[in-house]
Amino acid sequence: MATFASNPLYARRRRVDVVSKVLAYAATAFGLGWLVLILGILVVNGIGGLTLDVFTHDTPPPGSAGGLLNAIVGSLLMTVLAVAIGTPVGVLAGTYMAEYGRHDKLASVVRFINDILLSAPSIVIGLFVYQIMVAPIGHFSGYAGAVSLAVLVIPVVVRTTEDMLMLVPDTMREAAASIGLPRAHMIVRIAYRAARAGIVTGVLLAVARVSGETAPLLFTALNNQFFSVNMNAPMPSLPVVIFQFALSPYEEWQQLAWTGALIITVTVLALSILARSLTARK
């Protein structure tokens, strides 16, 4: 050993190795540190305002107490509608790519475009829906907000549906074909059933993705300080209210923004952990 340790080249290689290891540990601590820091500060600042009033009162005018009821209801309505629009389209498109178009040109083009839509800036989607819905109709609406969220849901669902259907063993498909089952019936009765948990995971991930989205709602659903379930009118949402309240000078509003931020984060993290555990069981 003594001869190795005294060899300058060997000593240098060992030093580099140790330094790289320290850097790798430090980088990981750095990454995890932010998670702890952000979640910690969110809990500390948000939990103080987390009372029953938040869920039973509407957003207040400046300088008075209130809650986030109208924003929460608005977010729920638009998310539900977005998922209702986006899921069937996404599942069917994913089905085409995994079941019918494994080797054709269309499927590979769609896959490429879908992957781009998956990471496209969401604010651009907002501009798009503004152009096709808000500007022609003449006013902001909950429907426009829901459509812009649906555009964000579709690529997530397409991707997971395709991935999950690809995991279904082909022997199952062949067995179904061998007893004379038409292809559509094979897909619905056999493939969907085998991939069900994965497809549900995709929908949950999509919900997690859109429930924190702010940018596309800013100029589609806009905002509304009153309680409203009319989706043909401007509609409040939790993220947009957080945006507005956080940038305001009023202390009550800022507190509500922190509380709203805590609610969204807990929801999103719970959804993604639930989605993960659904597929992890397999």
Added chain:
Amino acid sequence: MSEVALNDPAMRTDDGASRAAVLKRLRVTDNVFRLLTRNAALFVLVILSGVILALVIGALPALQKFGISFVFTEVWNPVTEEFGALAPIYGTLVTSAIAMIIAVPVGIMVAFFLTELCAKWLRRPIAIAIELLAGIPSIIYGIWGLFVFAPFLQKHVQPFLIDTFENVPGLSSLFEGPPYGIGMLTAGLILAIMVLPFITAISRDVFDAVPPVLKEAAYGLGCTRWEVFRHVILPYTRVGVIGGVMLGLGRALGETMAVTFVIGNAHKISASILQPGTTISAAIANEFTEAVSDLYTSSLTALGLILFVITFIVLAAARYMLSRIQKRAG
């Protein structure tokens, strides 16, 4: 699977119906379903073309008025209706560059830790924690950045940077001016935290795909872990890592809410990264609902079009590279 597929009502011959009629019905539903899925797939293409078309139509008035100089003009004056995209484009590129300078080495080192150094039982929890970081909505980063991170930088980091680089030629102008807290550096740092998980996740996946034989051969020659990583794993996965970095870059370029909170929304180009600026997405988010004139709205839409074109190119390049490495992995 309790229910047998053949018990499906569509499969049973009713008393009156002939076998031929049942088969015909099956063929029809089969075709209808296939067309349905095909149209849904086509719909994805329709969305993308719709986005491009809507942006081009919306941006047309501004592009006709200002022409190509729109991209090279710094002035942004809603009162005199003069608009130029140079400041937002500059801000977008600078904040993303700051983000990548930090996130790329850190992200790759975390992936190195996860694949080569970390104990097996600890890998999954750490990977999940890093992925949770990616799941936190961007508005949370924004509110955190505005109330916690920016004041911290203003008090403790920025004065230090200003003092340290005051007399360093070349770097002094980069860290000049009063410490505002908000500004390009703050936005870039928050973007770095946000794209870190993407780079880590993809790098880890491609590192994991390196055939163990290659690594074992290098270890057998007496290489240290770092040497294996640096001279075997990294060269083997280079294309994939670059793809992951581009994917992260695509995110950073288009990120809106986190940046809007901390960028300061100033349509000017400053040499100092401590000064407020703006990015394309922040300008749109801040001003779109307040834009009263058609030309103002159109100019903001033109900004959106520029952003979409830039991110499209970056993301397409990322996907191309990732698909290349996937093909090689089989």
